[in-house]
Amino acid sequence: MSAGAGRHGRFARVLALLAAGLFGAAGTVLWSGVAGAQVLVADLSSHLIAITTGFTGTEVVLFGAVDGPGEVAVVVLGPKARVTVRRKEPVAGIWMNNRSVVFDQVPGFYALATSRPVDGLAPEPVLTRHGIGVDRLALNPLGGRTLAPAELAPFREALVRARLEAGLYAGSGGQVTFLGKRLFRTNILFPASVATGTYSVSVFLLRDGDVVSAQTTPLVVSKTGLSAEISEFAQRWPLWYGLAAVFGAFAIGWGAGTLLGRST
């Protein structure tokens, strides 16, 4: 499969989707005129990211329409997990992990796209409530440990910093572009290291500094093909997987040793 063909295919798909979006938008505008119903519709070019053996990351197109003026913000959250952040401190001349903070429900992925710079989008409380902006992400230490905010802050920053470096969190945020007055679209980039699981893509419509409409669409990231079969086998029959790994390695070592040993 050549990259060119893939790109062509994707382009055609995006065009088709945009056309569909256009129809949808036209319909929505008509509808809202009649019934005053939906003010925001959005959808993804794909609801499934398939991680194959050759997976190197991918791009998903989000497109949608609004019924009137306003700004659009898109927030993508990955599956949540517990994360322990440890800090090295010098103990007897050696740097060792000393203090740690456990954060619960940390999204494994965070991406943001807005139609205009985040800071002017809405008042701070509104942005915080909807988690718009990586600094406003709700990251809470696991219950029990009560730390002063000043002590907690560096751990939180370290967590975000590490994820930003890994490309799993997007700091500045992408651009939501309007095509005309009603249609909008944005690209969401997923790096090769994305975790599998169910992601949520939330689209917010903001007017006069407040969210007037929101829509959340699921997006599934899962392994397919050989890598999926291997990991499923490893999960379901771990003992057999282990035995296969041992005997496979044995056979390879033996075969290579015999072949290469004789030929020289």
Added chain:
Amino acid sequence: MQVYLPIAEMSVNALVIVGMGWVAGVLSGLFGVGGGFLLTPLLIFIGVPPAVAVGTQANQLIAASVSGVLGHWRRGAVDVKMALVMQLGSAFGIAFGIVLFGILQRLGQIDLVISLLYVGLLGFVGLSMLAESVLALIRGHPAQLTRRSARGWLQRLPFQMRFPRSKLYVSALLPLAIGMAGGVMVAVMGIGGGFLMVPAMLYILRMPVALVAGTSLFQIIASTAIVTLLQASLNHTVDVMLALLLLAGGVVGAQAGTRLGTRLRGETARALLALLVVLVALGLAWQLIQVPVEPYSLVTEVAR
């Protein structure tokens, strides 16, 4: 060429991994050490989760050791009886090591302990080997390994056992203890433990130099097989795709190393190994004492 690793859940450049496997393979064939003391840190460096690096490493070492031992086997350079006694000790070491690994991981000190073990063991072993082999090279004749020399209490230990292949009559407790130390290392550090066992077999057991590499490789096969099985079935940390890539380079490297080893003088080979070991130890020691660029580290709990 990018390849997605199903268990490590990341995409890597296949050629980089194959190259790393090759280097480890050369070391394995040349010195009878697994090369894991280089490979584990390298894998972690490119972003493989430490647990997966350790688990997969054990799997890869099976093949590298099998391939490496064949050459020694053909030359009759394996003391099977000695290897079996060491393996018995190794089984206990592995059980202890797996428990220890879990406790240290929960405490967040596994990296520190691994680094300290490396610095301490590699530093000591490397420096003493280096001193001896450099002296021997300067003198221009191989060091006289006075076997069966009076070694005080080590010689008076109970359970004396005859090892015909090595022409030794020593307490079985010695190979048991050496195997046990190796077993702990396979489980905790994901390495064969050859870098410690090879000198121990030379200097404590006083085994003939020609038999040491083959015997330690033979024993490492069994240890790594046990660890692979345990890691795969208990922790799901064996990535066969990663192991396969490492192997592709490893088996070729091991052959090259074995051939190179037959040409290299024993003293030169040992001096080179010692130098490498000391360099790795110094690098790790430096990392322990210098102010870290990023003092924070993350551990994500895997939701399975």
